[in-house]
Amino acid sequence: GAFNRSLDRLRLDYVDLYLIHWPVPGCYPETGRAxxxxxxxxxxxxxxxxxxEEPHLTALFEFSGIIPAVNQIECHPLWNRKPLI
Structure with missing residues (x-):
C-alpha cells in the first residue's frame, strides 16, 4: 500500500510518526485497522x-479504539482552537 511505498522511497524500515492528513468520514473502521x-x-x-475535529476523533475511537498520539491542526491568533486543544 501507500505506506509501504513511502517507506521504500524514503529507504527506511520504520518511521517515528505516521500521520493521515485528512479525516475521511465513513472510512474510520478501515483506516483505524490499517x-x-x-x-x-x-x-x-x-x-x-x-x-x-472532535467528531472525527470520536468516530475514529468508536470505530477502531485508536487514540492518536498527535492531532496536527492549524492554530494561530486569528483562528483560536481552544476547544480542540
Missing amino acids: LEKIRESGRAKSIGVSNF
Missing part, C-alpha cells in the same frame, strides 16, 4: 492524524 496494523508491525512507532 493504522493499528502498521503500528503493531513496528513500521510506525506512533500514529497520528491531521485536521481532525
Whole structure:
C-alpha cells in the first residue's frame, strides 16, 4: 500500500510518526485497522492524524479504539482552537 511505498522511497524500515492528513468520514473502521496494523508491525512507532475535529476523533475511537498520539491542526491568533486543544 501507500505506506509501504513511502517507506521504500524514503529507504527506511520504520518511521517515528505516521500521520493521515485528512479525516475521511465513513472510512474510520478501515483506516483505524490499517493504522493499528502498521503500528503493531513496528513500521510506525506512533500514529497520528491531521485536521481532525472532535467528531472525527470520536468516530475514529468508536470505530477502531485508536487514540492518536498527535492531532496536527492549524492554530494561530486569528483562528483560536481552544476547544480542540
